Amino acid sequence: MVINCVVYRHGEREEHVNIDEVSDVLKEDKAFVWLGLYQPDAEFMHRLQDEFGLHELAIEDALVAHQRPKIEQYGDSVFIVVKSAHLDDSQRISFGETHFFLGKNFLITVRHGSTEGYKEIRARAEKNHAMLCQGPGYALYCLLDFIVDNYSKITATLSERIGELEDGMFTMRFNNNTLEKVYHLRRELLSLRNAAMPVTEICPQLVRFHEDIIPKNLRAYLRDVQDHAHHVMIDAEDMRETLASAMQVNLALVSVQQSEVNKKLAGWGAILIVPTIIFSMYGMNFPDMPELHTHFGYPAVVAITLIICCVMWWRLKKAHWL
Structure with a gap:
């Protein structure tokens, strides 16, 4: 046109x-x-x-x-x-x-x-x-x-x-x-x-x-x-x-963010493995386990578990894993 x-x-x-x-x-x-x-x-x-x-x-x-x-x-x-x-x-x-x-x-x-x-x-x-x-x-x-x-x-x-x-x-x-x-x-x-x-x-x-x-x-x-x-x-x-x-x-x-998430998951996993191991061990119900018959056995186990978990949390927090 x-x-x-x-x-x-x-x-x-x-x-x-x-x-x-x-x-x-x-x-x-x-x-x-x-x-x-x-x-x-x-x-x-x-x-x-x-x-x-x-x-x-x-x-x-x-x-x-x-x-x-x-x-x-x-x-x-x-x-x-x-x-x-x-x-x-x-x-x-x-x-x-x-x-x-x-x-x-x-x-x-x-x-x-x-x-x-x-x-x-x-x-x-x-x-x-x-x-x-x-x-x-x-x-x-x-x-x-x-x-x-x-x-x-x-x-x-x-x-x-x-x-x-x-x-x-x-x-x-x-x-x-x-x-x-x-x-x-x-x-x-x-x-x-x-x-x-x-x-x-x-x-x-x-x-x-x-x-x-x-x-x-x-x-x-x-x-x-x-x-x-x-x-x-x-x-x-x-x-x-x-x-x-x-x-x-x-x-x-994105890769760095994923790495940070993986570090946090690994850190919390390491903390949670402590009570998992201890409580699973004491859940076996063997009659000859001496700690089961002590008066302070339960609070002692809980206290030790909390102390270990707190120490691990502090170390991981200091290392920027949490």
């Missing part, structure tokens, strides 16, 4: 055009077309192939989602695939794809999956006439910058959630629900890292090998996008390591 198809002349938004009229605009020197699409069908994409002179392999890739992020050159145009991401209502990362066809006087964006629209980005770019007159390269920069900024927002949100987990690490045990959350967080961070990493390779390739499409004054902006993507990649990896460390620390704490 066509979101919009707009002509820009000298950095100014001129008009919406039909696809059949694009070929006339492409012949102009100071004009370019910015076309936005969402999950177009094959018939429409083949129309674009004829109008813009796009390569058939790039058209095939743009029709199918779940492409690997990449940058490829086909003649005078460049085909780019980038993963987009945002947090959905359940605060889980939702990934989509944006495919870019970039030429000297056109930019085509093809969105697939769960992606945010680029209406606000287009409006923001249109306010900067001086940069927009540089051509579609600036529009591409605005979109890449928006995608990477979303990466950064996600890492900031996930960092807060991980901080909450760390704060509660020493006061709670990880139950199955918490472990599941940690596992999904690590998976999402890995996916986010894998989405940001190709951007760090795409931007320098645009700067070095496509000087005819990317003006010199845009290269610093693309390097800035590359730097931000690199930071996202590092932050995502650091947070994954933090979660792994949190799980290891919590498992160690």
Whole structure:
């Protein structure tokens, strides 16, 4: 489906055009077309192939989602695939794809999956006439910058959630629900890292090998996008390591707690074994046991048992077993 198809002349938004009229605009020197699409069908994409002179392999890739992020050159145009991401209502990362066809006087964006629209980005770019007159390269920069900024927002949100987990690490045990959350967080961070990493390779390739499409004054902006993507990649990896460390620390704490419980059980067991042995011995009812016939036999046995138990309790308490 066509979101919009707009002509820009000298950095100014001129008009919406039909696809059949694009070929006339492409012949102009100071004009370019910015076309936005969402999950177009094959018939429409083949129309674009004829109008813009796009390569058939790039058209095939743009029709199918779940492409690997990449940058490829086909003649005078460049085909780019980038993963987009945002947090959905359940605060889980939702990934989509944006495919870019970039030429000297056109930019085509093809969105697939769960992606945010680029209406606000287009409006923001249109306010900067001086940069927009540089051509579609600036529009591409605005979109890449928006995608990477979303990466950064996600890492900031996930960092807060991980901080909450760390704060509660020493006061709670990880139950199955918490472990599941940690596992999904690590998976999402890995996916986010894998989405940001190709951007760090795409931007320098645009700067070095496509000087005819990317003006010199845009290269610093693309390097800035590359730097931000690199930071996202590092932050995502650091947070994954933090979660792994949190799980290891919590498992160690659980092991220590279990050891403390075992020590207490062993200590009380040692204390209780004393009366068990003594009372079981005197419960055998042999008639020739001399202590059974003494007047102070019973209180003496009870007193000795209590003294031994108290001494053992004191020693075990001193050794921090109780």
